[in-house]
Each structure stands twice: as structure tokens, then as C-alpha cells.
Amino acid sequence: MSPAHAAPESRTSRSGAFFRENLPIVLVAVVMVVAVVFLAWDRWRRGTFFFGGATLLAAALRMLLPTDRAGLLAVRGKTFDVVWLTVLGVAIIALAATISSLGVT
Numbered sequence: 228m229s230p231a232h233a234a235p236e237s238r239t240s241r242s243g244a245f246f247r248e249n250l251p252i253v254l255v256a257v258v259m260v261v262a263v264v265f266l267a268w269d270r271w272r273r274g275t276f277f278f279g280g281a282t283l284l285a286a287a288l289r290m291l292l293p294t295d296r297a298g299l300l301a302v303r304g305k306t307f308d309v310v311w312l313t314v315l316g317v318a319i320i321a322l323a324a325t326i327s328s329l330g331v332t
Contacts, residue, residue: 282316
């Protein structure tokens, strides 16, 4: 079959390719959506833990994946990204764990 008669790429294969290429940031975004849902339900501590967990997940994915597969998680150098995402994730979780809830869950 000549290139002029080749079938156009389908929409599903393009969206599938998008999710494969951006899987690390999609995973982090899903965890952040869960955090927002908890915050919307007035479960601020759980939501904050999920935000911290999403940040630590981003750090782990950035550390384990090569730069060309990290997608939008690759902002600066690998070491810089991993260190700062880890520091931020730990700080968010520590904040959620240490602030008194004052009767709020």
C-alpha cells in the first residue's frame, strides 16, 4: 500500500500514545485528584497526606525513570528534581502529621 493510501491514525491510538508517553505525570495527577476530593469532603488531613504522597510519588518516578521517559516530571536536572520533590513531599506530610486537628478529621 502506498503512503498516500495509508489509513489515518485513529483517535484512540493517539490518545493511547499520549497516556503512554505521559504516564508518570498522569499517575501523579490521579493521586492529586484524590487529594482534592478529600479536601472537598472536609478531610483536610487526608487530603494533605495525599498531596505529600503525590509529591513523593513524583520524586520516585523522576528518580527511577530515565529523563526521556519522565516527561513533565523532568524540569531541571535529575538530582535537583528528586531532592526538591522529596523535601517538599516530606514537608507536606510532616505538616499534616504535626498540626493539631482541633476536632477536624
